[in-house]
Amino acid sequence: MAFTLTSPAFKEGDLIPKKFTCEGPDLSPQLRWGDPPKGTKSLALIADDPDAPVGTWVHWVIFNLPGEATELTEGVPTQETLPNGARQGLNDFKRVGYGGPCPPPGKPHRYYFKLYALDTTLNLKPRAIKTQVLEAIKGRILAETQLMGRFGR
Numbered sequence: 001m002a003f004t005l006t007s008p009a010f011k012e013g014d015l016i017p018k019k020f021t022c023e024g025p026d027l028s029p030q031l032r033w034g035d036p037p038k039g040t041k042s043l044a045l046i047a048d049d050p051d052a053p054v055g056t057w058v059h060w061v062i063f064n065l066p067g068e069a070t071e072l073t074e075g076v077p078t079q080e081t082l083p084n085g086a087r088q089g090l091n092d093f094k095r096v097g098y099g100g101p102c103p104p105p106g107k108p109h110r111y112y113f114k115l116y117a118l119d120t121t122l123n124l125k126p127r128a129i130k131t132q133v134l135e136a137i138k139g140r141i142l143a144e145t146q147l148m149g150r151f152g153r
Contacts, residue, residue, distance in 0.1 A: 005033045005115045005147040009074070016111060016149040022102035023153065027075040028060065036117040037142040040067040044116045044137060046130055049101065051109035058130045059111065060098045061089030064121050080126030089128040096127060101151035108152030117143040 009029040010016050018024040036043065047060035062076070065086045078097030081087050093099040103109040118140045124132060 003033065003035050003037065003117060003143045003145050005031060005113060005145045007031050007113075007147060007149075010149045012147060012149075014149060015108070016101055016151045021100040021151055024100075026098075026100040028072065028098035028100075030071065030074040031113060031115075031147070032071040033115055033145065034070065036067065039119050040117040040142055042067050042118050042121040043069060044118060044122065044133055045072070045113060046116075046133065047098070047111060047113045048130070049103070049109050049111050051103070051107075053104065058092040059100065060091055060113075061128065061130050061133055062097075063087055063089065063124065063128070063133055063136075067117075087122075087124065087126040087128070089124075089126070089130065089133060103151065103153060105153050108150040110148055110150055112146050112148050114144060114146045116141050 007029050020027055020029045043065040044063035049057045066084055080096050088097045091099040101111050119142050120140050122136045124136055
């Protein structure tokens, strides 16, 4: 099995259900992955919207997920450090944790959930932003995968 990212909530390219957006309870969707490469010490996930009018909008930054983890459950609490040791960064809503799709009216936007298998754990504090995580993972990525969903209003 390859290192792949899926969700029971939506398939690649499909619409993201409203419960995972600002039009619903704004819960994070359940995400599952399989078969990270040997030597994976931790995982990092970044979710963003490249179609936002102001440029790419970051919806979720989470890192130091345990290397043996295989999923994020639906509705991950919006706290800086999770019980499994994972840390959540700031999204572009200036909040810790997941902030769901909330595009302006018009054409649906694309939302990319990008998962990185890393050969290290990151020496970053909670509330780190996407650029800090991307800088910290340079040269440490063993594999990456992504899942894209759409949402429009």
